[in-house]
Amino acid sequence: MAEEGMSGRDSRTGAADPRFAERRDAARDRLDDLFGAKGGDKDDRCAWFNAVYDTAEGDAAAVPWADLAPKAALVDWLGDHPGGGARALDVGCGLGDNAEALAAAGYKTTAFDLAQRAIDWARQRFPGSPVHYTAADLFAPPTDWADAFDLVHECYTVQALHGDLREASFAALARLVKPGGRLLVLTRSRADGVETSGPPWPLSPGELSGFEAAGLRLSESTAYDVQKGERIIPHIRAVYVKAA
Numbered sequence: 001m002a003e004e005g006m007s008g009r010d011s012r013t014g015a016a017d018p019r020f021a022e023r024r025d026a027a028r029d030r031l032d033d034l035f036g037a038k039g040g041d042k043d044d045r046c047a048w049f050n051a052v053y054d055t056a057e058g059d060a061a062a063v064p065w066a067d068l069a070p071k072a073a074l075v076d077w078l079g080d081h082p083g084g085g086a087r088a089l090d091v092g093c094g095l096g097d098n099a100e101a102l103a104a105a106g107y108k109t110t111a112f113d114l115a116q117r118a119i120d121w122a123r124q125r126f127p128g129s130p131v132h133y134t135a136a137d138l139f140a141p142p143t144d145w146a147d148a149f150d151l152v153h154e155c156y157t158v159q160a161l162h163g164d165l166r167e168a169s170f171a172a173l174a175r176l177v178k179p180g181g182r183l184l185v186l187t188r189s190r191a192d193g194v195e196t197s198g199p200p201w202p203l204s205p206g207e208l209s210g211f212e213a214a215g216l217r218l219s220e221s222t223a224y225d226v227q228k229g230e231r232i233i234p235h236i237r238a239v240y241v242k243a244a
């Protein structure tokens, strides 16, 4: 499985946008200089994520992770695992493309992000969507989300966290899965022991075992590459199950 990142399309018209990559590069430079870009505590990172959406002024090129399309590795998996009305939760949903793919595959989907502006933007992009978009914090979710979702989908949020927050994210995600349900994780990957200077901070197999320490069982793991321009970026798609 291989996937190509970043569509480079105008988020409003869908037309090919020749200046997209240029504006994204400029945004990356600007965002890297903001407080909280390279780590920090929970408040620092929250402030940075909010600043990304607040300063983008409606231009998806200025949101570094916005592909304006669902991840191919997700769509591929959903082809074999349709929802049939089961409940799904999309974590750190950003501009909503993955959540829309979950809903299109038959999941009754809730999607959340800590950034209210991301939620507003997703609602604006997908008017009339069946997805329930809501602002929430992975580390302080609504109490009725505990053990509630047949499928929890996490794409690129853990790799955007560092230190204590990253450590806490494994249990925080596991808690949301219903007994008998699944957690689907898409992430950049690296070998154990290989240093990385994020963000993002790719996950190693040793770190991914944090989901097992949080009570889940690994049921599938697939390595794949994402090509961005000249770069080939190793990824893992992993599925974990919570005992019924």
Ligand SMILES: C[S@@+](CC[C@H](N)C(=O)[O-])C[C@H]1O[C@@H](n2cnc3c(N)ncnc32)[C@H](O)[C@@H]1O
Binding pocket: 049, 050, 065, 066, 067, 091, 092, 093, 094, 095, 098, 112, 113, 114, 115, 118, 136, 137, 138, 139, 154, 155, 156, 157, 160
């Ligand atoms: C790297 S982006 C990935 C966005 C999306 N999942 C995707 O695949 O394009 C990480 C997202 O997680 C959100 N986020 C970060 N920390 C969060 C938290 N504690 N609770 C909820 N969302 C969070 C950010 O605002 C951002 O939209």
